[in-house]
Each structure stands twice: as C-alpha cells, then as structure tokens.
Amino acid sequence: MTPTLTISRLTKAFPGSAGRQRIQAVEALKQVSLTLEAGKRAALLGHNGAGKSTMMKIVLGLIPFDSGEVSVCGAHPGSPAARTRVAYLPENVAFHPALTGEEQLRHYLSLRGEDPRQAMELLARVGLTPAARRRIGTYSKGMRQRVGLAQTLIGRPRLLVLDEPTSGLDPVSRRDFYDLLDGLAAEGTAILLSSHVLTEVEARTDRILILSGGELVAEGTLADLRARAALPVSLLVRPAPGYAARLAAAFPEGSQDGDGLLRLACRQAEKLPLLARITMLGSAVADLDVIPPSLEDIYSHFSRRDGQ
Numbered sequence: 001m002t003p004t005l006t007i008s009r010l011t012k013a014f015p016g017s018a019g020r021q022r023i024q025a026v027e028a029l030k031q032v033s034l035t036l037e038a039g040k041r042a043a044l045l046g047h048n049g050a051g052k053s054t055m056m057k058i059v060l061g062l063i064p065f066d067s068g069e070v071s072v073c074g075a076h077p078g079s080p081a082a083r084t085r086v087a088y089l090p091e092n093v094a095f096h097p098a099l100t101g102e103e104q105l106r107h108y109l110s111l112r113g114e115d116p117r118q119a120m121e122l123l124a125r126v127g128l129t130p131a132a133r134r135r136i137g138t139y140s141k142g143m144r145q146r147v148g149l150a151q152t153l154i155g156r157p158r159l160l161v162l163d164e165p166t167s168g169l170d171p172v173s174r175r176d177f178y179d180l181l182d183g184l185a186a187e188g189t190a191i192l193l194s195s196h197v198l199t200e201v202e203a204r205t206d207r208i209l210i211l212s213g214g215e216l217v218a219e220g221t222l223a224d225l226r227a228r229a230a231l232p233v234s235l236l237v238r239p240a241p242g243y244a245a246r247l248a249a250a251f252p253e254g255s256q257d258g259d260g261l262l263r264l265a266c267r268q269a270e271k272l273p274l275l276a277r278i279t280m281l282g283s284a285v286a287d288l289d290v291i292p293p294s295l296e297d298i299y300s301h302f303s304r305r306d307g308q
C-alpha cells in the first residue's frame, strides 16, 4: 500500500540576514527521508530549532522546499488534492469565545463547503456533546483542543499534522486526547505530531522520529531505537533487612545508597547473566526492578544541540 506521507531527501534552507548584511543561510532540513503509513502515529521530536515546524509547514504546503520529494497521499503538498487529505492542529488554537462549540464547527463546515449539520456529529466524536451549546469562552484548554481536533476532522483527512497538541493540558486531558488519536489511527488516519513531552510519546505513538540540526538522526519504533542506542539497563536491588553488606560485597561494581538499595548498570546482553547472579543470593534480596533506558535517555543519546 502507498504510504500516506512520503518524504525523500527533503532539503530546505532559509536565507540568513542580519539587517542589511547577508549572512550564512540556515539549513533547516538536510536530506530528510521518511514514510508514514495509514493508521500509524509518528512522533516528531527535536530541540527548539531542530526543523520540526519547517517540516510540518512543508507537508502542509505552506512553504516551498529546495530539493527532494514530498508526497501527501500521492499528491504534491499544497495542491488541492493534498489539501483535502491533510489537516493541521496548531499548538494554541484560538476560537471566538462568544460562539458555542456547535456554532464554531458549523462556521468552519460552511467555510469548507460541507454540510453544517455535521457539527454535532464531529463534536460527539471528540466527546463534546454535553458542552456543544455552551460558549467556547467557558471551555477548559483541553476542551478547546478537542474543538480544534473536531475541526481537523472536517472532510475526513487521511493525515493529521499536530503541533504539540497536548501542550498545557493536564494529565487526564492528555490521556483523553491520545485516546481520541488512537481511535482515529484505528480508522486508518496517519498522525504526525510534535511533542516535547517524551513520556506520553513513548507510550502513545508507533514511531519516533528524532530531528537534530535539520537531520533525521533516528527513526523507528522505541524498541528499534533502544536497540540501536545500546544504552545501559539499570537494575535496582533492594536487600532484605540485614543483608545490605552482603549485597554490596557480591556486587562491588554497583553503587549503594544510604538505605542499602544497590544500583547496577549493564549492557542489554549482560542483563540475564546479571539477573541470574542476583537470583543466586536468594532470600538476601527483598525486591528487584529492571529499568530499561527511557525515551528521554534515547533522545539525549541521538540529539545534539550544536548551534541550535
């Protein structure tokens, strides 16, 4: 099946200038290639200035690119065919506070040449039926984001581009928002979202894309990136009462805190032999946690801050 989004060797530079003086161009994207299949949720990560917004703007057809190829459902970004299939949710959506959710949606539907009577159905999809006839000025930030999401669903887009969609939302609203995205992905919508909240991305997306200085430095599932980064696994071993010294003697390579909790680190391939050594201590061990490298560790490993 043709991917919903295909980007090949995408390059984009902005002309640099300082007042009248022209300085070196900013290479915002350098030879970036990726594909996103229908029904997949990809997280675009990167420090400030890494090139995330530039990539999104190009996919939406808002700015031109210098070289490479971009295809949105087989169409050139910004073309009428692509524009009907892609929708965008900015970080901070602004609506008219005096309108109700239903009125706002009816307005957008009319602007898009769609039947305004779909407004309630769209609001129901994002769980806003009870508030549909309330003024948006009374909505919480999470509810406004859901109005924004309802707006993006007009015309049943095949690709959703979401710029930090959960920024400023509380944990429950974040979880609800990702639940909605899961439902859309299950129906075949491809989702490209940027986020600085690595913990939520870790659990709620299928693919991770890490941009650094305009280059796509890592791409794949979390498991792929974990294997490629080959970062150490941590093991926390809690001694049974009175056995802290015995644990420390058995693992001189570890470090122990004041409570006797022993921290060990090893490569992935050494994990099972190390677990076997710990198990041999029998009742001297009260508890054990194995902590794989987090997305934050993996992200730090792959991304750099050079010049950003």
Ligand SMILES: Nc1ncnc2c1ncn2[C@@H]1O[C@H](COP(=O)(O)OP(=O)(O)OP(=O)(O)O)[C@@H](O)[C@H]1O
Residues within 6 Å of the ligand: 014, 015, 026, 027, 028, 046, 047, 048, 049, 050, 051, 052, 053, 054, 055
């Ligand atoms: N219109 C522009 N003119 C000149 N330089 C630009 C322009 N837009 C972006 N840039 C530069 O391109 C680089 C990539 O910027 P971009 O906005 O894509 O980063 P980002 O990853 O979205 O960052 P953030 O997380 O801060 O939104 C940066 O160095 C930025 O300063």
